[in-house]
Amino acid sequence: MKKYTYTEKKDTRSGFGAGMAELGKGNPNVVALCADLVASLKLDAFIKDNPDRFIQCGIAEANMIGVAAGMAVTGFIPYATTFANFGSGRVYDQIRQSVAYSGTNVKICVSHAGLTLGEDGATHQILEDIAMMRAMPGMTVINTCDYNQTKAATIAIANYNGPVYLRFGRPVVPVFTHPNQTFEIGKAWMVNEGTDVTIIATGHLVWEAIQAGELLAAAGIDAEIINIHPIKPLDETAILQSVAKTGCVVTAEEHQLNGGLGDAVCQLLSCNLPSPVEMIGVNNSFGESGTPAQLMEKYGLNAAAIVQAVQQAMKRKALIENLV
Amino acid sequence: MKFNDINDMTTQVRRDIVRMVHGAQSGHPGGSLGCTEIVAALYFNTMNIKEERNSDGLLNFSRAGIGEDVFFLSNGHISPLFYSILSRRGYFPVSELATFRKINSRLQGHPATHEHLPGVRVASGSLGQGLSVACGVAKSKKLKGDNSFVYVLMGDGEQQEGQIWEAVQFAAHYELDNLIAIVDWNKQQIDGPTEKVMSNKDLTLKYQAFGWAAMLLEKGNDLQEVIRTFDEAKKLAGSGRPIVILAKTEMGYGIDYMMGTHKWHGAAPNDEQLQKALAQLPETLGDY
Numbered sequence: 001m002k003k004y005t006y007t008e009k010k011d012t013r014s015g016f017g018a019g020m021a022e023l024g025k026g027n028p029n030v031v032a033l034c035a036d037l038v039a040s041l042k043l044d045a046f047i048k049d050n051p052d053r054f055i056q057c058g059i060a061e062a063n064m065i066g067v068a069a070g071m072a073v074t075g076f077i078p079y080a081t082t083f084a085n086f087g088s089g090r091v092y093d094q095i096r097q098s099v100a101y102s103g104t105n106v107k108i109c110v111s112h113a114g115l116t117l118g119e120d121g122a123t124h125q126i127l128e129d130i131a132m133m134r135a136m137p138g139m140t141v142i143n144t145c146d147y148n149q150t151k152a153a154t155i156a157i158a159n160y161n162g163p164v165y166l167r168f169g170r171p172v173v174p175v176f177t178h179p180n181q182t183f184e185i186g187k188a189w190m191v192n193e194g195t196d197v198t199i200i201a202t203g204h205l206v207w208e209a210i211q212a213g214e215l216l217a218a219a220g221i222d223a224e225i226i227n228i229h230p231i232k233p234l235d236e237t238a239i240l241q242s243v244a245k246t247g248c249v250v251t252a253e254e255h256q257l258n259g260g261l262g263d264a265v266c267q268l269l270s271c272n273l274p275s276p277v278e279m280i281g282v283n284n285s286f287g288e289s290g291t292p293a294q295l296m297e298k299y300g301l302n303a304a305a306i307v308q309a310v311q312q313a314m315k316r317k318a319l320i321e322n323l324v
Numbered sequence: 325m326k327f328n329d330i331n332d333m334t335t336q337v338r339r340d341i342v343r344m345v346h347g348a349q350s351g352h353p354g355g356s357l358g359c360t361e362i363v364a365a366l367y368f369n370t371m372n373i374k375e376e377r378n379s380d381g382l383l384n385f386s387r388a389g390i391g392e393d394v395f396f397l398s399n400g401h402i403s404p405l406f407y408s409i410l411s412r413r414g415y416f417p418v419s420e421l422a423t424f425r426k427i428n429s430r431l432q433g434h435p436a437t438h439e440h441l442p443g444v445r446v447a448s449g450s451l452g453q454g455l456s457v458a459c460g461v462a463k464s465k466k467l468k469g470d471n472s473f474v475y476v477l478m479g480d481g482e483q484q485e486g487q488i489w490e491a492v493q494f495a496a497h498y499e500l501d502n503l504i505a506i507v508d509w510n511k512q513q514i515d516g517p518t519e520k521v522m523s524n525k526d527l528t529l530k531y532q533a534f535g536w537a538a539m540l541l542e543k544g545n546d547l548q549e550v551i552r553t554f555d556e557a558k559k560l561a562g563s564g565r566p567i568v569i570l571a572k573t574e575m576g577y578g579i580d581y582m583m584g585t586h587k588w589h590g591a592a593p594n595d596e597q598l599q600k601a602l603a604q605l606p607e608t609l610g611d612y
Contacts, residue, residue: 031467052467058497063456063490070460073445074388074468078460094487098453102437102446 001217002192004210006176012168012204013111015147017042019154020079024050027158029075033068035061035082040170041111043081061086062094065106069098072105077158080106084113084167088129099163100138107157109166113143114254115282115299116171116204116292125287131259133165134232140164140185141232143253143261145206147175149229152183160185167203169254171292174207188235194224197310197317198242198249202228202261205252205280208296211303216310223310231261236268243275248317250309252280254301276316278309325368331547332608333412334364338578339605340408340421340612346598348425351433354575354588356405358510359477361550362571363405366395366475367413370554383414385442393472394445394461398454399479399508400434401590407431410443411612418612452485454478455505459495462503462566473558477506481513484522489534495566496535503566504557509544510575512586527570537565544571545578579604 023030024046031053032046038056047054055071057064061082068078080087087110088095099106110129117125133141140162144150150168157164177189191206192213201209206227213223224242228235243249249269251262262279269275282299296302325333337360345351367373371393376384386392397406404424411418416430423429430441434449446457458476465472482488495503507527515521524530531538537560543549550571557567575589576582579601593601 055463055498057494058490060490060494062452062487063459063494066453066456066487066491067460067463067494069446070457070462071464072460073457074390074461074464076464076467093450094453094456097447097450098457104446 001213004176006174008175009172010147010175011170011172012144012147012150013040013170014042015144015150016109016111016154016168017045019151021045021049022155023158024053027077029077030158031055031071031076031078033057033064033078033080035059035064035086037082040083041081061091065091065094066098068106069102069104078106079109081109083124084110084129085124085126088126088132088165092132096136100136103138104163105161107164107166109154111168112170113167114169114203115287115295115301116169116254118170118292118295119289121289122286127256127282127287128259129167130231130253130255130261134259134264138163139232140230142185142230143167143203144229145203145227146173146177148177148179148181149183152181153229156183156185169204173204176207176210185230186233186235187230188238189227189229190238191225191227192223194222194246196222196246197224197314198246199223199225199252199306199310200228200239200249200261200265201225201252202231203254205254205301208301208303209252209306212306212310215303215307221310221314228261231264234264234268239265239268240273243269243273248275248313249277250280250306250313251277252301252306255281257281257283276313276320278313280305280309327548330364330368333368334360334547335605336607336609337364337405337408337412339602339607341404342579342593342598342601343611344404344408344421344424345592347422349592350425351404351592352401352590353404353593354512354582354586355399355402355479355508355510357579357582358545358573358575358577359402359405359508360578361545361547362477362506362508362573363409365547365550365554367409369551371395371475372472377414381414382416383442385415387445389445389461390468390470391472394474396445396448396454396458396474396476397435398448398476399451399482400448403431403433403435406435412609415443416441421612451479451482452487455488455491456494458503458505459491459500462495462500463498465502466500471502473561474503475506476503477508480507480509480511480518480524480527481521483507483524483527492531492534492536499564500566501561501563505566505568507568507570508573509570510573512575512589514586514589516586531568535565537563537567539567539569541569541571544573
């Protein structure tokens, strides 16, 4: 198992803020919009350097999406920002008509996704947004795992012409990816090569997958770990090559099982390479108040749950091998 | 274009509208007919549009619309009017109107950019979104130091959408006095008179309360009055307030049996009704 360490913990949304600050200096076409959540989205540096290129929209997200679409028509690259809950379900129709169907170059960048928003509870803990955005034609969907990856994605999407949904979160988590990584839409990141099982993780679950990988290695199981950050388009080649080698899969995400990364992987595998898949995610339920760690534990979204799922997936693989 | 020529244009556009809706046996003639003077005045008189043409004689369409006035149709269901005006203005061949709402056409039921129809900058149809998009363009023009205008047409039933009022407050907050919105105040919507379905109350007071300059256009089907009102509205640029023209129109205007009722909001005439309509509208510029 390849060793991953970290010296500090940071929130992924701060990676977004750092990426925006860099874009503010380097790309005069980038504008930022926000619906009364500037501090939460870490936009302070961008606003300080580019006060004219920041458009405060107030608590009116539907209008913000429309304004962003209009600005994109004129050649700006608008980054429309809010919490994931208010940047997906609340404005689905605005994104659908004015952004995706109209093909406007709007980047919808959303923080506080998933359970790890914590104490605010289920009203704010969106766990369906990946499903909604995956279903939308023409939408690119990205879920990042740490500060550095979020910063890299934020900068990279400015150079891609088309609608993007970029999802990140609130809590501080280990910073373990390379500070100078290249981020490519549609390309997965091979975290660890292995032979026994493929763990496919996204967002905050990537670090948990690495922890699980170490526990499994100690038990003699050689796990391949793939980080899918661009969930759509999906890096099908990386997944199919890996599963052809390992023969079983565990997916892990801070999202509903319905419609998320796990569903995308199952769709790919059932059509091309039917294999046992175990899915880590929230099973048809809302979240609740609590600390991020308590919630991830209660809803089974951590390294221990991934280890269990790996054991189950490998058991199923063995059954199939014995049948053959 | 001279006044009499624009007047002839409105008659021809009305012929186009009823023929298109008849040809597709679906679509929305009522609002299209009611707004004909407004959109014709914009495209043939009021708006400053770049005139460069390609080798086919068609206008070179720039989606960004930098340095020219731009128009957004928020109530996208009156697409027959929009398409007729765009083609008659030179954005695409008039013959293409015959494809309206048919398979593989660029003239979708509601305006779309997906099929790259020149003249359309953003899709509309799901109501309430066009004013927000227009705000984004108006804000962009301010940032770019572009002094041209942004026009957006909405329905009065559409004023029931909450997003409209989010955009109304945005435009006032950012002092978008390069934005001229028009409300088609025909007092009809699909389910009946707007007063019965969901009353707009006093739209003038509402817009004024939000910080807009509101102008009442009593005769929205009188071409001269429409042109004069747009001239007045443009003078308000620099006032720091966005401008709304509340235009009283008649749904179905120009065809006697379609006027004064909501029943032709979204219904197509049959063969006999088509002939009855065309008999009231002389062919001024040639049918498509």
